[in-house]
Amino acid sequence: MSAIASLGWRIARSLSSRVAPRSARNCMPRPLRRARQRALLSLVLPSAIALPSVLLLAACGQSPESAAREARAQGARARQAAKVLVAPVERADMTLWLETTTTVESEREIQIFPRASGHAVEVFAEEGDRVKSDQVLARLDRREQQLAVRDAEVALEESHAARKRAELTVPEAESKLRSAERAAAQAEVDYQRDVQLASQGDMPSSVSKRTLDASLLARDNALQTVEQDKLALRRAQFESEAAKTAIARAELALEKARVALSLTEVVAPFDGVIAKRSVKRGDAIGPAAAVFTLTDIESLRAVFYRPQREHGLFQSEMGMFARADGAPRDARTVPPLTVSATAEALEGRTFHGAVLRVSPTVDPASGAFRVTALLQRESEGAWLLPGMLVRLRIAVGEHPQALVVHKRAFSREGGQGHVLVVRDNTARRVEAEEGYSDDQRVELLLAPGAKLDVGEQVILVGGRDIEDGTLVDPESEHAASAPAPQHTASSQEAVDGKSGG
Missing domain, CATH: 2.40.50.100 (RNA polymerase II/Efflux pump adaptor protein, barrel-sandwich hybrid domain)
Structure with missing residues (x-):
């Protein structure tokens, strides 16, 4: 059998040399030449195996038709389909995550x-x-400050007393002014009467010139007294207002003394x-x-920096995009970006949060911009503390109901990605590019004209040497990973009894 296989391999190499000239073969990559030879071998080897069988059966006296059928059966067995492990195409929500490390801070x-x-x-x-x-x-x-407060309190009390005294002088001045006004009015009356008596020319006057001059002087003195009392009243009113100002100043001094005491x-x-x-x-x-x-341990945050090429991923968190014009900071028009944090000191716990703010400028020295995220403090009885080192995962994009496959199903050759889908027990190549991915799955972005439906089986394992059009024998990933059936106790006893009999 090994001789036949060697013969088939030589025939395949010969056919390969005839199909493609040497110059073309030299330009062809070595893996592609090997794949071409294996494909030719798959065509030649069954015939090489079947030929000795036909000759042997004919030599044994079997009819040529029977020998041909037997040879075809042997060739079919030689062309057994390749065993492959497959998994279905699914739809799932895929999220683009960015990861970074920082320390927890208090807001x-x-x-x-x-x-x-x-x-x-x-x-x-x-x-x-x-x-x-x-x-x-x-x-x-604070003894010195306490004495200053007491001194200010005493000064305030004195100011209140001075105001009361000033307020008493106002009605006193008003009373004096009223008396002076009445005296001035009487002096005016007396003077006018004397003037009238002195003006009678046809009869001897009973009022001498001296008396008239004295009456005039008395009137002028009364009027001057009225003016002086008016000034005294205004002075009393001014002193009353000054007393109020002194009280305000004393109150201010007392407040300053109390502030100094509080310091x-x-x-x-x-x-x-x-x-x-x-x-x-x-x-x-x-x-x-x-x-x-x-520190406020209830309000925790994580501050981290991202390169400027990722600034577009955070634009929804910048004030100019997250809020309408003129809206307050808490009036968002888009949902916040979500954040999850894990700490090595709190293994197995995940703390959720959201991006709070993003700096609209880039640091020219580092080429990075600042992002601040709020974090919840508690998760399953564990508590984050300021200063803890955490690893952050920030969800910056989401594709709902994306077409996804297992990561092992996606391959890339020559810059073009693809998957191998099983259709009618035949491997078919579907070209696609990878979108968002997680630990197990990758999103497929199908090439123009490519088609792939949910539920179709794609090859995970065994597809390294399989090309488009290769026959395959698919086995489900779940079936391959299922444990072998175990005999129950009653079944095992029956088997034991049967073998013992």
Whole structure:
């Protein structure tokens, strides 16, 4: 049999040399020449096998027709179909994922600095303590500030007393003015009467010139007194308003003293957890050095950078695309990109999230742009913490109900991708390009004119030497991976009994 196979191989090589001239064979790639020779061998070998059989059967006295039928049967057995493992074409939602590694951060994490200088006399918070907004974390020596507050309070009390005194002078000045006005009116009456008496020329006047001059002087003095009392009233009113201003100034001084007193307390600006404490009782502290680090472990984020060639994949997350013109930041017109994170420290847990914002500019030094994603904190009883190293997968594209096959079914030769589909126990080549893919499957983008239906079987294993038109014997991937049937206890006893008998 080996001699026959060797003969068939020599015949195939001879036919190959006749079909293609030597110059064409030299330009042909070696794998293609080997495949051509194998194809010719598949045509020649059955005849080479059948020929000795025909001669042998004829020598044994069998009729030529029977010998020919037997030879054809032997040739058919020689051309047995190739065993291949197949799987069906399916439709599934395919997602394009980008992967990167970064560390978890808190959306709100700050260092707290004292707002005044002094010695810490009390420390109320430790690392890991949960604190509320405006809760006092530490307190400085505040005796000087307390005295300043008391002094400002006394000054305010004095200002109120001065205002009361000023308010009393106003009605007093008003009373004096009214008395002066009445006196001035009486002096005017007296003067006019004296003038009238002095003007009677036909009879002796009872009013001398001296008396008339005294009456005039009395009237002028009364009018001057009225003017002076008016000025006194205006002065009293001005002092009353000044007293009100003095009260406002004293209140302002008191408020400043109270603010200075409040600066001796270090408070939490928001709800969170103390991540670091850097102060001890008795330490001299000031605005130049942080004394606490406060973090919000409920709001976690991941900041990462992507190359500028991927900027188009994130355009839906940029403000100019994600929101309508003039809309607030939370008024989205497109859904956010989803993110999943896994941490080596929390094996088997997946934390989901979404892209929060994307920088609209590219760093000219690195050629990358900044992306910020929010992450959920809890997953199946495990908790992410700021500073943990995580691996992120960002879904930046989705093709719903895409045509997919197993990755092993897709091949590429000479820059052109294809799959081998089984139709009527024959391998047929269907050209396609790969789209989105995951760990097991790949999306097929069929070439123009190519056709592939859901449910058709494509070759996974055994297709390396198979070409378009090759006979195959397909076996389903699920059937090949199914375990061999096991005998039940009753069946095994029956077999044992039968063999024992």
